[in-house]
Amino acid sequence: MITLGIHGAAKTVTGSKYLLTINDRKFLVDCGMFQGRRDIRRKNWEELPFQPAEIDAVILTHAHIDHIGYLPKLVALGFKGEILATAPTIDMAKVLLADSAKIQEEDAEYRNRKGITRHKPALPLFTSDDAKLVNSMFRPVSYGQWVELGKELKLRYYIAGHILGAASVEIVHNDGNLRRSVLFSGDIGRYAVPLVSDPQPPPVTDYLVCESTYGGKVHPPSDTFHEMSELLNDVVDRKSVLLFPAFAVGRTQQLIYMINVLIKQKQIPQMDINIDSPMAVKATDIYCRYSEYHSVNKDLLGGEKCPVGGKNVILHRKRKASKKLNELKGPGIIISASGMLSGGRILHHLINRLPDPQTTLALVGFMAEGTLGRRISDGEKTVRIHKTPIEVNAKVVHQPGLSGHADSYELLHWLDRENLNPSRVFVVHGEESRSEAMAEQIRNEKGWKCLVPEMDQTIEL
Numbered sequence: 001m002i003t004l005g006i007h008g009a010a011k012t013v014t015g016s017k018y019l020l021t022i023n024d025r026k027f028l029v030d031c032g033m034f035q036g037r038r039d040i041r042r043k044n045w046e047e048l049p050f051q052p053a054e055i056d057a058v059i060l061t062h063a064h065i066d067h068i069g070y071l072p073k074l075v076a077l078g079f080k081g082e083i084l085a086t087a088p089t090i091d092m093a094k095v096l097l098a099d100s101a102k103i104q105e106e107d108a109e110y111r112n113r114k115g116i117t118r119h120k121p122a123l124p125l126f127t128s129d130d131a132k133l134v135n136s137m138f139r140p141v142s143y144g145q146w147v148e149l150g151k152e153l154k155l156r157y158y159i160a161g162h163i164l165g166a167a168s169v170e171i172v173h174n175d176g177n178l179r180r181s182v183l184f185s186g187d188i189g190r191y192a193v194p195l196v197s198d199p200q201p202p203p204v205t206d207y208l209v210c211e212s213t214y215g216g217k218v219h220p221p222s223d224t225f226h227e228m229s230e231l232l233n234d235v236v237d238r239k240s241v242l243l244f245p246a247f248a249v250g251r252t253q254q255l256i257y258m259i260n261v262l263i264k265q266k267q268i269p270q271m272d273i274n275i276d277s278p279m280a281v282k283a284t285d286i287y288c289r290y291s292e293y294h295s296v297n298k299d300l301l302g303g304e305k306c307p308v309g310g311k312n313v314i315l316h317r318k319r320k321a322s323k324k325l326n327e328l329k330g331p332g333i334i335i336s337a338s339g340m341l342s343g344g345r346i347l348h349h350l351i352n353r354l355p356d357p358q359t360t361l362a363l364v365g366f367m368a369e370g371t372l373g374r375r376i377s378d379g380e381k382t383v384r385i386h387k388t389p390i391e392v393n394a395k396v397v398h399q400p401g402l403s404g405h406a407d408s409y410e411l412l413h414w415l416d417r418e419n420l421n422p423s424r425v426f427v428v429h430g431e432e433s434r435s436e437a438m439a440e441q442i443r444n445e446k447g448w449k450c451l452v453p454e455m456d457q458t459i460e461l
């Protein structure tokens, strides 16, 4: 018997956790943290509906925190198996989890010191020691390679685009009489975007667990390089400081690549790019290490060996260097995490620069409900950061073309492959209206049976 338990990213975009039970074996596909609204984050603290010690292996699609951020907690709760992932995903997961633990420890310490906590004392979800325990449990998997998961079971990874190392994963059970397969899409990236590879066509599968971040939505047509050059030339003209809140992994490196290509093409003047996020600094090193995984136009980069490096890329590791950026005069660029403004050094830059009309704040990609990024994106004129009201006088611009996620037509294009006709599709990883819209579109265009599962629903396959 095969069952699929949906224990995260059901009618929401975070907390991805799918429990695949095949006879007596259990696999957890992704092990993400819930992020965003308080009632969603609270789920990180609730008891799991399964026993971590009973899970044979965790299978990761990619290294975003909403797909890996619960791993240390899972290990602390008794998980002892292997964690399968691509090599770049493993490298990034190690630094991301260490970083996440540190942020939580610092946040808990800060709340306790300032007395701004409902919980006495405030605790981190996991500690740096918990995160370290995860590091020895990884097993690298290459794209396209069959990996035995034990008797009658195997898996294969496919390029999903999205970020470096991201994968869709096919899991096949074949007992000699019956062959059944489940495909987890992971997060599917866009086609023909700077730096990121296109998603690979999916294999034919019996069951499909499909993301729907942009279900029912279409990204406006955009020329990302052109928009970026307009933005930067405006920043130069206004002697503005451009704040780019960006995911430390993926988005930051994409921005560096694009800015450097524009400089090489002489579409914008030579500019320094300040990377102010310890995590982004480490992720950028990892992006350099896996140069062959990227889709880059080498001619545009001149002799530069790493597509996201260069003398003008200034990496700010220490807090003191970050503080010094407060004095930076425009024109200038600061790229800092987190992408949705839910934490990280970007908050200090926002407190410092949002009230100044000379600042430009460029919002890129998806802003989850309840995040500061969503509130500013919705046009709020005063926002609270660390409980302090901050006026938004900065010029706020949107760069929609840089989304890391396929829109609904791109998802349908991805699914457009001969003989693909899954008997059921489970639409996950989207706010409820997005998942419903995606399900409707798949039903209409493909005629496949779609279900938008509830949180903690278990389905017999």
Ligand SMILES: [Zn+2]
Pocket: 062, 064, 162, 187
């Ligand atoms: Zn992702």
